[in-house]
Amino acid sequence: MVNIRDLDPSASPLDYYGSELRRLREAAGLKQGQLGDIIFCAASLIGQIETARKVPTREFSERVDAALGTGGVFSRLVGLVLRSQLPTWFQAFAEMEAKATYISSFQAQLVYGLLQTEEYARAVLQAGWSDKLDEAVAARMERQRILRRERPPLVWVVLDEGVLHRPFGSREVMRSQLLHLLEFGDRREVRIQVLPFTAGQHPATVGSFTVLRFERDPDVVYAESYGLANVTANPETVRDCAHRYDHLQAAALSVEQSAALIARVREERYGDHQEPDRRVVA
Incomplete structure (x- = not known):
């Protein structure tokens, strides 16, 4: 029998979800089984969900x-x-x-979080030593729901070619991820450019x-390091980063050229071709 413990519904969204699930299940006269x-x-x-020991999925909900x-x-x-x-x-x-x-x-x-496949996100989060990998992946996928809204944001991403x-993850994970980027070519609200190695020096050497x-609020800039996030609405910083971004876009390949490069790297680096046979022939 499941060990039930009392929850404080105000402790967290997960605790509230669990307490509501138990309350409404019992109100319906149903046992857990x-x-x-x-x-x-x-x-x-x-x-486990009723006792806040496991995070529910959207399908479960x-x-x-x-x-x-x-x-x-x-x-x-x-x-x-999930958030x-x-x-x-x-x-x-x-x-x-x-x-x-x-x-x-x-x-x-890395590929921007809103554009990651689930398998790529799992590999990235695992490499980052995420404590609760399944929950972290689910939370990242939940972020992407904003792209499926009736009025999604306009998203413009410049990826360094090194990305x-x-x-x-595996060769197949990368093939799927690069194909996923190409599929955004049909979405008017998402634009992807690649900053090629040939661009040389650029104004964002500090990092991503x-x-x-926003419609009414001031613009903000976000950057992160290990376990830290820097979010600022300082007008000078926002203006500086917007200026740097303009330069990155100008130095990057066009959207069409970028798609061609992504497709070429997908086939040449992560294609299904067989590895050469290096066995010594007597």
Whole structure:
């Protein structure tokens, strides 16, 4: 039998979700196993979520809403729960990112988080020694829901060419990730440029940064280092970073040329070709 512990619903979004799940399940006259049978999961999983020991997924939440007739309560709550799984120092930026109308980002090391596949994100987070890998991946995927809104933000990303060549995960993970970037070519609100190695020196040698613009609030700049985030609305800093970004865009390949380079690197570096046979022939 699942060990039940009392939760303080105000302690965190996860605790609130768990307490509401238990309350509404019991109000429906269902035991954990019975609800599990309805939504095709183990009773132990429901118990872990009710006691805030496991983070629910969006699919789980949608099934619970349908089973309990809650009118989308858990589908709405799960967004807050997943966002709470982001590093504390990153949560403020994620909230601003979700409200931005224009996002311009230069990435020197990685594909921008909003454009990552789940497998690539898992490899990146694993390399970064994430404590709770599954939860961290789910939270990153949840961030991307802003691109599926009726009115998504305009996202313009400049990737250093090294990002394409730096493998995270297997060859197939990288093939899928680069294909995912190419698929954004059909999205008018997403533009991807590549800053080629041939561009040489550029004004963003300090590292990656992102500029967020809003309809009514001041623009902000975001940059990060190990376990730290720097978010500022200082007009001079914002103006300086916007100016640097303009230079990066000018030095980068066009959107069409960038797509061609991404496709070429995908095939040449991560293609399905066989490795040469290096066995010594007598």
